[in-house]
Amino acid sequence: MATMGVYRIQTDTLTEVEQNRLDLKLLQTKVEFEREAKISSDIISLLLEGETLVNFTRYVGQDIREYLVTQRLDFLINDVLGDQKIRVLLTVFDGDGEPIYHYERSNNPFSSIPSYLPGFARSLMLKEVAESQKLMFLKDGRHAYLFGKAVDRNTFISPVRPSMKDSIAIVATVYMESFDQMFSDLKMDYGKSPLIVNRTAEVSFNDSPLLRKVNLFPGFDLEMELTPQYLRQERTYLIDWMIAVAVVLGAGITVLLLLLIKRYIISPIENLDHQLTLVMEEQQSNIKKPVGADEVSRLGSKFYQLYEQLQENLRESHNLAVTDALTKLPNRTRFQDFAKRALIRAWNRHSHVSLIYIDLDNFKFVNDRLGHEAGDELLKHAARLFQDLLQSDQHRNNSSLVSRLAGDEFAIVLAHENLDERVTLASNLVALFKGGLKTERYLTPVSASVGVASYPNDGEDLRELIANADMAMYHAKRTGKNRFAAYSHTIAREARRVKLIEDAxxxxxxxxxxxxxxxxxxxxxxxxxxxxxxxxxxxxxxxxxxxxxxxxxxxxxxxxxxxxxxxxxxxxxxxxxxxxxxxxxxxxxxxxxxxxxxxxxxxxxxxxxxxxxxxxxxxxxxxxxxxxxxxxxxxxxxxxxxxxxxxxxxxxxxxxxxxxxxxxxxxxxxxxxxxxxxxxxxxxxxxxxxxxxxxxxxxxxxxxxxxxxxxxxxxxxxxxxxxxxxxxxxxxxxxxxxxxxxxxxxxxxxxxxx
Missing domain, CATH: 3.20.20.450 (EAL domain)
Structure with a gap:
């Protein structure tokens, strides 16, 4: 398709190029014509400037002197021509039109004066102009250029009034061998013979764009027309050349494109697919971030950013799923996971794990009397107190976790070696609420009821420990609030009685x-x-x-x-x-x-x-x-x-x-x-x-x-x-x-x- 487009554009250009090329060849032919024609004028000018021609006319009929003068003329002509192998004729005619001197430089020893020269000389002496030129078309397709000048035989200058009796005519004839060769080359190149046309200003002619011409000398134009056959042949060559180039370039471009596609598209996509497969199979957390600026690299960067955002959202979702939105403490889900792992470690190490349930007494009073904003502030403040207590020196090295289960209920998982540690922590928790709980803006009548159950004494699994810690917490609440209670068989009996009363x-x-x-x-x-x-x-x-x-x-x-x-x-x-x-x-x-x-x-x-x-x-x-x-x-x-x-x-x-x-x-x-x-x-x-x-x-x-x-x-x-x-x-x-x-x-x- 690109080649066809170029062909359409280049067709007109080709015609213009061929026209310019023909113009150049015609110009070169003209230059060669002028060069050969100038030999004629140069010979005549040389003869008229010196004494040789004067002496020749003076001694006509005197054999010895005429011979010497003739030799001198030959020498001058050869000096003008140099070593060029050009056939040149120089002929001098008297007032009667008879040749009085003839010189020919050629390889033919039997050559004679051409028949057209006497007539040209007589017409020259009769014309108003002192000099004339003429192009002769010879039988064998060659051309001869004639340049003649009529002068007074006494003064050797152009006569004021032409008269054959008082004048002589000097005619130089040059056979246009180089011009003829170029003329023949034009015919061979374009399949049509050029034309030398004698035109005058009064005559009009059809100026076709395909007809090219140059002026050889006044009145004579060299014309050559570009034929449709020639242009078609050149276009065919252009088509063949362009098709060959198109095939080569198409094949090269196809191979190059395949290599580029393989290098910059297929290979990066295969690598991206491999990276994504590893991510989907959880063999790596994210793809390797591409560093290029191409489309696939940008696509890979988008996938990288997408997975980063997904992972961030996943982490955030996981945090939200296991974190209480208000207090930022772990929620019930995180609490249960942590407690299960703590129980497994305690089973392996033969140590203890205590669940400490905390319920805030009179919290509803704060919400109803001071508003939910005060209640939220109270919960956040209590959460910070619990965290600070767990991070104290006494419990820093223990595996512990405080979480908010729901509403005003909190729970602590405490892994420890000595059972007395749970009592110390529970006592400190109750002590936090001595005299109520003061937040930044409120002093609230809130206390804490705390229940404790420990592995393995109070339960073998998490469900049992949760139930027993909750039971102990309610016992503390029923017996006066703002206190703690450790699970015991007595509390269990009371809890069973509470259940019986509830059912009753x-x-x-x-x-x-x-x-x-x-x-x-x-x-x-x-x-x-x-x-x-x-x-x-x-x-x-x-x-x-x-x-x-x-x-x-x-x-x-x-x-x-x-x-x-x-x-x-x-x-x-x-x-x-x-x-x-x-x-x-x-x-x-x-x-x-x-x-x-x-x-x-x-x-x-x-x-x-x-x-x-x-x-x-x-x-x-x-x-x-x-x-x-x-x-x-x-x-x-x-x-x-x-x-x-x-x-x-x-x-x-x-x-x-x-x-x-x-x-x-x-x-x-x-x-x-x-x-x-x-x-x-x-x-x-x-x-x-x-x-x-x-x-x-x-x-x-x-x-x-x-x-x-x-x-x-x-x-x-x-x-x-x-x-x-x-x-x-x-x-x-x-x-x-x-x-x-x-x-x-x-x-x-x-x-x-x-």
């Missing part, structure tokens, strides 16, 4: 197994003002189950609404009976589950029960454990206000052991607070006795009544009375009783009072 709650027959107890509270004058309603549960399978056991389990399992409904129904149904023998102003105080305060449906349900049993307003007091502050404050306040507007009184139970600041109670719709027994014991001691009265007065300022629990003797009663407490409850007054026991106690109490 699902199928409990409330009417047969539940019962109500009543514990009176009095005012400063020992008048009975109300009764705290207490729930007791006796299971046929498990025996007596205390509220401290089943209430937390019921709240956690969500079965408390059923218990609450049974308590309220029975308490409301017995209220009128209680008021009949205790007085119509006697109230009952019922504990409600803190877990239900966040549900608006709870208030609706209790209000409907109150209406169902026609319970008078302010005759029922709802006691809420101080930990109600752990729940969503807005929702809790809304529920409490709805209950208070419906005729219920609100009391905070066990005040003093939670985290509700006294001044914050101004925000709550609270009618009464009940000082916990522990707080009462502390305020009635010698060290804290001065704080008792200001604490009570602070409640009174907010129009909040105060009930003191744990009144065990008259001395405490007197101290609390003098401090201004409104109500008193404790074993010094009465213990929890059934309804029938309450009737008997009331009769006896009235007798004592009287």
């Amino acid at each position: 709650l699902k199928f409990v027959n409330s009417d047969e197994e539940f019962s109500l107890m009543f514990m009176p509270f009095v005012d400063a004058d020992h008048k009975i003002k109300g009764l705290e309603v207490l729930l007791r549960w006796y299971s046929p399978e498990l025996g007596q189950i205390t509220p401290d056991e089943f209430v937390p389990i019921a709240e956690q399992t969500g079965s408390y609404p059923k218990i609450d409904d049974w308590v309220f129904r029975n308490a409301f149904s017995q209220l009128s009976t209680l008021q009949q023998f205790l007085g119509e102003n006697v109230i009952i105080a019922i504990n409600i589950s803190a877990g239900e305060l966040g549900q608006a449906a709870f208030a609706d349900r209790i209000i409907k029960l109150k209406q169902e049993f026609n319970v008078p307003d302010r005759s029922v007091e709802l006691e809420i454990t101080e930990t109600f502050g752990y729940f969503a404050v807005d929702q809790v306040l809304s529920v409490l206000r709805d209950l208070r507007d419906a005729g219920f009184s609100i009391s905070i139970d066990d005040f003093g052991i939670g985290y509700t600041p006294l001044l914050q109670m101004i925000d709550y719709p609270v009618d009464k607070v009940k000082f916990d027994k522990e707080l009462v014991d502390r305020l009635t001691s010698d060290n804290y006795h001065p704080l008792m009265q200001p604490t009570v007065e602070l409640c009174h300022i907010q129009s909040i009544k105060v009930t003191a629990e744990g009144v065990e003797n008259e001395e405490k009663f007197s101290l609390l009375k003098s401090a201004g407490c409104d109500y008193f409850q404790g074993y010094a007054i009465a213990q929890p009783m059934t309804l029938s026991e309450l009737r008997k106690w009331h009769i006896e109490y009235l007798g004592k009072d009287q």
Whole structure:
């Protein structure tokens, strides 16, 4: 295709080249013509400049002198011609047109004066011009050039008026051998004979682009036309040459391209394919990075970058998969992998591995009261504390890992030789939360319940160790929080009992197994003002189950609404009976589950029960454990206000052991607070006795009544009375009783009072 394109372009160029070449040959022929023709003029000029011709004409007819002059003429002519082998004729004619001198330089000893010379000489002497030239076409295709000059025979200059009587004609004839040879060569080269055309200015002719010409001398042009056959022959030669070149170049280019393709495409692609195969077979992590600038190298670089990015994404994904997004600690997946490897090493080395479970107590309180931002900050701060503790000198060299399992639950894997190390670490963990946990912006009432289980004593595999550590952690939480517990058979028994209680709650027959107890509270004058309603549960399978056991389990399992409904129904149904023998102003105080305060449906349900049993307003007091502050404050306040507007009184139970600041109670719709027994014991001691009265007065300022629990003797009663407490409850007054026991106690109490 390239050759055909070149051929199309070169066809016109070839014609132009051939035209220029012909022009050059014609010009060269002209130059040769002029060179040979100039010999004629040079001979005549030489003769006219010297005395030789003068002497010749003077001594015509004198044989000796004529001979000498003739020899002199021959010498001059040969001197002009030199050694050139050119046939030259020099002829001098008198006024009658008769030759008076003839000289011929040729190889023919019998040559004679050509027939055309006398006529040329006579015409020369008769013309207006003094000199003339003529090209003669000879029979054998040769050419002869004639140059003649007419001069006065006396002065030897051109005559003013030509006259044959007073003139002589000198004619030099040159046979154009070199010109004829070149003329013949043109014919041979182009297959057509050139033409010498006698043209005049008046004659017009068709000037074809293929007709080339040069002017030999005035009136005579040498013409040569490029024939279509000649051009076709040249184009055929061009085609043949170009095809041959195209074939050679095509073959060479094909071989070169194959080598280049092999070198720069196939080989790099094969190498890239090999590298990718190694990567896919995981024999190497990435391909070797190409260093070239070609397309395959750039493609390889892209693959290299792609695999680098994939590996980076894989590492990041793996890190995200095994890392907690908030605390940046390992998550449960990483924890389990690490623990399994640690157990294998411990089995080989006959060492110990301990799982330490950590649960943050009161974390929900922080989230609900201070917001999730504070909760997140707390978790991140706790994570840093755990990491710093593990990196301390005591544990730096141990194989350990702290991770966040979920929510506020953390776990530590500790590989160690001495079992005492787990106790030291657990103690230090609990110590981190002494007095709450302070972050950069918050002081939070958060503690930690820690459970510990160790291989091989407490379990042979990870599943068993996790279950036992979790069991120990819940034991620590149930027994007071902010402490640690190591797994033991006792804890296992307690856990089994918890499980049994949990299962029993699902199928409990409330009417047969539940019962109500009543514990009176009095005012400063020992008048009975109300009764705290207490729930007791006796299971046929498990025996007596205390509220401290089943209430937390019921709240956690969500079965408390059923218990609450049974308590309220029975308490409301017995209220009128209680008021009949205790007085119509006697109230009952019922504990409600803190877990239900966040549900608006709870208030609706209790209000409907109150209406169902026609319970008078302010005759029922709802006691809420101080930990109600752990729940969503807005929702809790809304529920409490709805209950208070419906005729219920609100009391905070066990005040003093939670985290509700006294001044914050101004925000709550609270009618009464009940000082916990522990707080009462502390305020009635010698060290804290001065704080008792200001604490009570602070409640009174907010129009909040105060009930003191744990009144065990008259001395405490007197101290609390003098401090201004409104109500008193404790074993010094009465213990929890059934309804029938309450009737008997009331009769006896009235007798004592009287």
